[in-house]
Amino acid sequence: MQLWMKFTMLTSLGILVPLLVSLFLVHNLFISITVGILAALILSGLIFLFLKPLKDLINSAENLGNGNFNQRVDIRSDDDFETVGKSFNLMADKVSHIFQNLEREKDIAIAENSKLNEVLSSIVDGIIALDFNKNILLSNKSAEEITGFTQAEALGQPVDKLIHLYSGDEEILSKTYCQSSFNQSAQLVGKNGRQTKVNLSTSQLNGRVQTNIFCILILHDIAKEEELEKMRLDFVSMASHELRTPLTSIIGYLSVFIDENKGKVAQTELDLLQKSLTSAQELLTLVQNLLNVNKIEREQMSVTAQAIDYLPIISKVLEDLKNQAVQKNVILNFNPPPKLPKVLADPLRISEVITNLVANAINYTNTGGKIDVSLLITPNELITTVSDTGIGIPKEAIPHLFNKFFRVTNTTQQADKGTGLGLYISKSIIEKLGGMIRVESEINKGSQFSFTLPLAERKSVGTINSGTFVGQEITAGALNF
Amino acid sequence: MNPNTPSKKILLVEDEDFIRELYVRQLTKEGFQVKSAVDGQSGLNMLKAEAFDLLLLDIMLPGMNGLQLLREFKTQNPNSPMITILLTNLGQEAVIKEGFELGAQAYLIKASYTPDQVVNEVKNALFGSSQQLPQERNQ
Numbered sequence: 001m002q003l004w005m006k007f008t009m010l011t012s013l014g015i016l017v018p019l020l021v022s023l024f025l026v027h028n029l030f031i032s033i034t035v036g037i038l039a040a041l042i043l044s045g046l047i048f049l050f051l052k053p054l055k056d057l058i059n060s061a062e063n064l065g066n067g068n069f070n071q072r073v074d075i076r077s078d079d080d081f082e083t084v085g086k087s088f089n090l091m092a093d094k095v096s097h098i099f100q101n102l103e104r105e106k107d108i109a110i111a112e113n114s115k116l117n118e119v120l121s122s123i124v125d126g127i128i129a130l131d132f133n134k135n136i137l138l139s140n141k142s143a144e145e146i147t148g149f150t151q152a153e154a155l156g157q158p159v160d161k162l163i164h165l166y167s168g169d170e171e172i173l174s175k176t177y178c179q180s181s182f183n184q185s186a187q188l189v190g191k192n193g194r195q196t197k198v199n200l201s202t203s204q205l206n207g208r209v210q211t212n213i214f215c216i217l218i219l220h221d222i223a224k225e226e227e228l229e230k231m232r233l234d235f236v237s238m239a240s241h242e243l244r245t246p247l248t249s250i251i252g253y254l255s256v257f258i259d260e261n262k263g264k265v266a267q268t269e270l271d272l273l274q275k276s277l278t279s280a281q282e283l284l285t286l287v288q289n290l291l292n293v294n295k296i297e298r299e300q301m302s303v304t305a306q307a308i309d310y311l312p313i314i315s316k317v318l319e320d321l322k323n324q325a326v327q328k329n330v331i332l333n334f335n336p337p338p339k340l341p342k343v344l345a346d347p348l349r350i351s352e353v354i355t356n357l358v359a360n361a362i363n364y365t366n367t368g369g370k371i372d373v374s375l376l377i378t379p380n381e382l383i384t385t386v387s388d389t390g391i392g393i394p395k396e397a398i399p400h401l402f403n404k405f406f407r408v409t410n411t412t413q414q415a416d417k418g419t420g421l422g423l424y425i426s427k428s429i430i431e432k433l434g435g436m437i438r439v440e441s442e443i444n445k446g447s448q449f450s451f452t453l454p455l456a457e458r459k460s461v462g463t464i465n466s467g468t469f470v471g472q473e474i475t476a477g478a479l480n481f
Numbered sequence: 482m483n484p485n486t487p488s489k490k491i492l493l494v495e496d497e498d499f500i501r502e503l504y505v506r507q508l509t510k511e512g513f514q515v516k517s518a519v520d521g522q523s524g525l526n527m528l529k530a531e532a533f534d535l536l537l538l539d540i541m542l543p544g545m546n547g548l549q550l551l552r553e554f555k556t557q558n559p560n561s562p563m564i565t566i567l568l569t570n571l572g573q574e575a576v577i578k579e580g581f582e583l584g585a586q587a588y589l590i591k592a593s594y595t596p597d598q599v600v601n602e603v604k605n606a607l608f609g610s611s612q613q614l615p616q617e618r619n620q
Contacts, residue, residue, distance in 0.1 A: 249497070249499035288592070
């Protein structure tokens, strides 16, 4: 039955029943009452028939609204109510589907978020993200430990008010460190004045307005590292000191024995001991290099520049190395100018530099080769050049040559000596003395190392034409070893 | 004994047996009167007991170290003409300055010197420099 027919029926009954009632009231009360009750019953039955599906729909809609997405209606009235019911069920299907999708996306978002949180909290470095107003947007567990502020205390706070970073006495603010590729160690003062030494590096994010992240701070606690580094340095220092004591005895006794037995013992026998002595001295040089590197790293390398006569120093070093050159059948040629002005240098340290350069030259020069040591005076500097006809240094190795522990890897085995510390130490010493060291080399042709030392009394620039920097040979007063 | 070397009295304070014995041997051979001590306290006691012309003093010593010994001695004998040469190890530059402030005249780095070079330094200190070992002296 169609809805409009039901409605028409109800309406006609509503008019007919009172009409009939009023008609019979006059004649017979009993009949009138009977008819009235009957009419009321029929009417209420009809009303029930009409309203039941509507009520179902209302209840179902309420249920659906309360989140019961399985709610469906079952109206089989074969009228418009059934059609509305079907539409309702269709809508419920769609809503349920949309809701399920939303739930799934929410789960994914939660999983992503917890993944991010887990990653962030497992990072040893403190990470703090700032928004465009330089307020704290995010901070991880390590940041809590470093700064002392919990996430709840930190979030939303202006970073410059909460966390103070100092480089020396100067405070570094977010406007300074929120720049691309900022990387510097700093003293961090956090909650209740808590202090930590950190390495602060930042990255600035440009144009990502959605996330509202402007800048990310990475705080690396370096206090622990410094402690470990100190332990390492202490150990190297202690170990080298312990190695040195027995070496001193070995060298001392051997040199006394050799000196006292010249002419008494056959030279071939003495040569055996001479080789032991040379090896012990090499070992001592290694120990000394380790100690020197240790001191450079501790910033305890003492290099004191004073006005000195350079010639006796370099002559003594070359005299000491003469044996080594002779043994390898390499010519060591020294051509000092007749007169040298005083230079500013540390006598002990500069001896180490010359020893290192010349010993390297001997080491990397084949038998029959030649090493020239020359001096050149310029208005302000004295340039010492050590050139050899050795195996040379590959081009790609030259930029790394003065780095600590660097060794040229493709050198032939016969020259495979050393720790890769000598040039590093030499460069530190020369630079501390206000000079510079440089190298020129060609593979299989040879190498030239030059370093400058400031003159004790400098002439005004330009009064004397300075010579070319490298390799100028001065022939006067040649001294051949 | 070297007849050309006036008999000067030297005290060597050095805890390393082998080094001490070697230096005593070489110095005695050169004609010096050498006594030795193995630690700071016995060294100081010997300095109190008799006068020496030169003190060869190791810095790292068990108990009282070389600098403490020197400070103690200089406090008690501010006008002593005794010459002091510090025996140091590689890497002790920082303490050398303190030694000079306490009146030491020179220092030797044990590992870098042969015993003969040590003897030469002693001679230079006592009789004036005639040999060229310029870089070890305090300037």
